[in-house]
Amino acid sequence: MEPAQQRLLYNSIPTGPPEIRIMPFRHATVRGKQLQITPLHLSEAVQGTVGQLECNITSPIKGDRAILVIWYKGAQTIPFYTNGSHAGSVSGIPIGTTGPNQAPAGAFDARDVREGSHRSSNSSFDGRTNFYPNRSPAMLEILQTKPTDSGIYRCRVDFHKSPTRNTRVQLTVIGKCAAAALPGNFAADMISHIAEQSAGTSSTTLH
């Protein structure tokens, strides 16, 4: 991929709030061993059931805490690195998500939390996602998953004292019939799981 360069068209000295500035910029280029990817975890959910995405929000520094957790659904996936045998690749698929636009899926705002108070706010940007920061590991749940929920999600954790941690989870939403077509007990487990989710009661496992 050739880097693109634009001519300098307009340059202004900022005097007030940031305004549009058009300056030369370069696209990222792929280079040898330099990688700009984060580890990719995998998660699967049968369509209609709950999708669960893990995120470690514990700070590596003692006494530090997460102040903001933002979940993004990646707008684009541009493979930086297609060699599936690289150590950073969990499943051998292309890794590397970038894209200037990152659509927030949910946010957990704990910036104002002080010891003993719990004034954090949990935003679900489409009403179906819930974040559980107190679980171990912390978990994003997407209710009633749809095929369009499939994709790579980024969990960004801003800490007070430690550098930001970015982790990515790839969610694959499996169609019900696709799950039923899987061999062995997997299909049966999935079907009973769907029955539990939709009926809210316990069900007998189909054999």
Place this chain on the structure above:
Amino acid sequence: MWMIAALRDVQVSVPPAVRRGDTATLHCYYDMDGESLYSVKWYKGRREFYRYTPKESPPMKIFPAQGVQVKRTASNESQLTLLGLSLASSGKYSCEVSADAPSFHTMIVTGDLEVCEIPKHVPSIHAMRSRYRVGDIVRGNCTSHNSRPPANLTWYINEAQVGATGDQGWE
């Protein structure tokens, strides 16, 4: 058609190549379009090393990263100045801009910075005698020190460039 006011047009300006020991200023431009800024972060590779959060006091936070020395007095929410660049400073630098609640709209753009070592001296020739007999083979070493990336070296005989294979007759 109504457009929702949202962070857009994030661009970085990174000098493509600088000399070792130089100072470089990287810019991150963005249009908040009426949204409030939460943070501007700079990453080297995957590691965040600079965070500017205007609503915090102090707004600037710097984390250690290899080959990165930030000049605080020349850095703010739209630019970052790096001092004493070393060869280890080369890499991908990303700027991540986030709007504040409720949207948390975020954009990330990346640029490449390469730190070069420019040779301080012209190349030198070694291991050549000043006199040869007709029919002798002439061999010599041409060396350029401290160059990164490696320099291209070209031989000239009587100010005429020698071909790559050296298949030329000289009288």
